[in-house]
Amino acid sequence: MAVSASHPLSEQDLDLICEVSRHTPEVAIILTKADLVSEPDLAAIVSFVRHQIFRQAPRNLSILPFSVLQAFEPLQSRFREYLRDRFVDGREERFETIVGHKVRTLATEAWAYLDLALVSATAEDSARRDLREALSRERREGGAVRGEVRVLIRDLETQARTAASERFHAYRGEVTIALRRRLENASPAWKGNLADTTRRFQSWLAEALSEELSRASGRGGESLLHFLDDALAQAHRAVRGFQGRLAHEIRRSLGVSFEGARFHAQVAEPARPDIRIGKTFDTNVDLLWFAIPMPLVRSWVQRHFEKLVSWEAEKNLSRLAAQWAEAVSASLEGLAAQTLDFMENELSSIGALVSGASDRKGEIRSALGELEALGRGVSGEGIDSLSGTTRTPSRDRLDATPA
Numbered sequence: 001m002a003v004s005a006s007h008p009l010s011e012q013d014l015d016l017i018c019e020v021s022r023h024t025p026e027v028a029i030i031l032t033k034a035d036l037v038s039e040p041d042l043a044a045i046v047s048f049v050r051h052q053i054f055r056q057a058p059r060n061l062s063i064l065p066f067s068v069l070q071a072f073e074p075l076q077s078r079f080r081e082y083l084r085d086r087f088v089d090g091r092e093e094r095f096e097t098i099v100g101h102k103v104r105t106l107a108t109e110a111w112a113y114l115d116l117a118l119v120s121a122t123a124e125d126s127a128r129r130d131l132r133e134a135l136s137r138e139r140r141e142g143g144a145v146r147g148e149v150r151v152l153i154r155d156l157e158t159q160a161r162t163a164a165s166e167r168f169h170a171y172r173g174e175v176t177i178a179l180r181r182r183l184e185n186a187s188p189a190w191k192g193n194l195a196d197t198t199r200r201f202q203s204w205l206a207e208a209l210s211e212e213l214s215r216a217s218g219r220g221g222e223s224l225l226h227f228l229d230d231a232l233a234q235a236h237r238a239v240r241g242f243q244g245r246l247a248h249e250i251r252r253s254l255g256v257s258f259e260g261a262r263f264h265a266q267v268a269e270p271a272r273p274d275i276r277i278g279k280t281f282d283t284n285v286d287l288l289w290f291a292i293p294m295p296l297v298r299s300w301v302q303r304h305f306e307k308l309v310s311w312e313a314e315k316n317l318s319r320l321a322a323q324w325a326e327a328v329s330a331s332l333e334g335l336a337a338q339t340l341d342f343m344e345n346e347l348s349s350i351g352a353l354v355s356g357a358s359d360r361k362g363e364i365r366s367a368l369g370e371l372e373a374l375g376r377g378v379s380g381e382g383i384d385s386l387s388g389t390t391r392t393p394s395r396d397r398l399d400a401t402p403a
Contacts, residue, residue: 002030014056025101034065107371118364119256121357127253134249135351153336160227161325168321171216179309182208235339239263
């Protein structure tokens with residue numbers, strides 16, 4: 001994970017480290033832009049980053065200062081050696097370690113739900129009734145949460161449309177100048193009649209405009225992706241609030257801590273928009289090439305081409321702005337749907353566990369035992385949490401009642 005040495009470890013960085021750590025034990029921090037700080041400051045930053053990570057999720061991660069400048073070749077060599085050592089020379093060993101880590105993570109999460117079901121199964125009827133009422137209340141009041149998410153998405157969509165229009169409009173002069181320079185260099189080689197010249201121009205324009213607008217699309221699109229980052233952060237906050245309320249109700253009703261599933265939002269980067277070129281002439285004037293001597297019209301044709309370049313640049317930049325705005329909006333809508341679906345699925349899953357748990361005590365205990373055996377088979381220790389602690393199903397819950 002890349003972190004800038006000039007702005008080390010934001011709250012989002014720490015959250016991402018914890019999230020990634022659930023999926024793999026192979027996590028390292030690449031401390032970029034090391035050339036911007038002195039050696040003593042860099043050492044202090046490394047120490048600070050290591051302390052912050054250990055405080056958030058007690059793990060000793062590799063921290064590799066890095067710079068792309070040639071003077072920092074030793075840092076680049078160390079980075080290459082790290083990759084070679086961890087992922088090339090020890091590939092099979094690392095693969096087994098990573099697979100085991102994933103299995104333990106999945107087993108731990110499944111264990112938490114089954115443990116909740118077993119607690120519910122052995123609890124008083126009044127406790128289960130209180131929790132079911134709390135779940136129903138959360139579902140009824142979920143309309144307000146859904147409304148907040150929708151308002152947030154609509155606001156970000158509006159901001160994205162405005163930003164896209166402003167961003168791509170700002171590229172008009174730059175793209176037009178670049179195209180006119182390329183036209184000036186290319187057009188002297190276009191020999192022949194008006195039809196030939198027009199075909200050469202259309203072919204040239206399609207290629208040149210595609211290259212210039214692709215560069216503008218890449219830069220402009222990157223500037224819009226922060227709206228997805230903002231939406232993702234807001235979605236995670238909404239889910240954390242929702243899960244906090246659920247955890248409070250579960251603790252109040254059953255006296256047990258429960259974190260629930262992790263929210264995994266998939267935000268796909270928008271696809272690159274296409275570029276379309278219009279007709280060179282409004283009429284089929286190029287068909288009259290035999291009646292129009294090119295030496296007489298070359299200057300007029302050249303001016304027409306220059307105007308057309310400006311028009312095509314403006315038209316396609318407007319299309320790019322609209323298409324990027326639509327693409328970002330689609331990603332935002334998808335994120336909103338994932339957020340709301342996750343909340344609904346969590347309510348349904350917990351509700352189903354609580355409702356039928358009392359009749360399935362034996363089945364639940366058996367599944368918990370299988371998960372514990374699976375965890376031991378993978379690690380030799382048992383189901384472990386992210387922090388590295390070993391979790392074992394409560395024996396009083398497993399053995400309280402004959403299966």
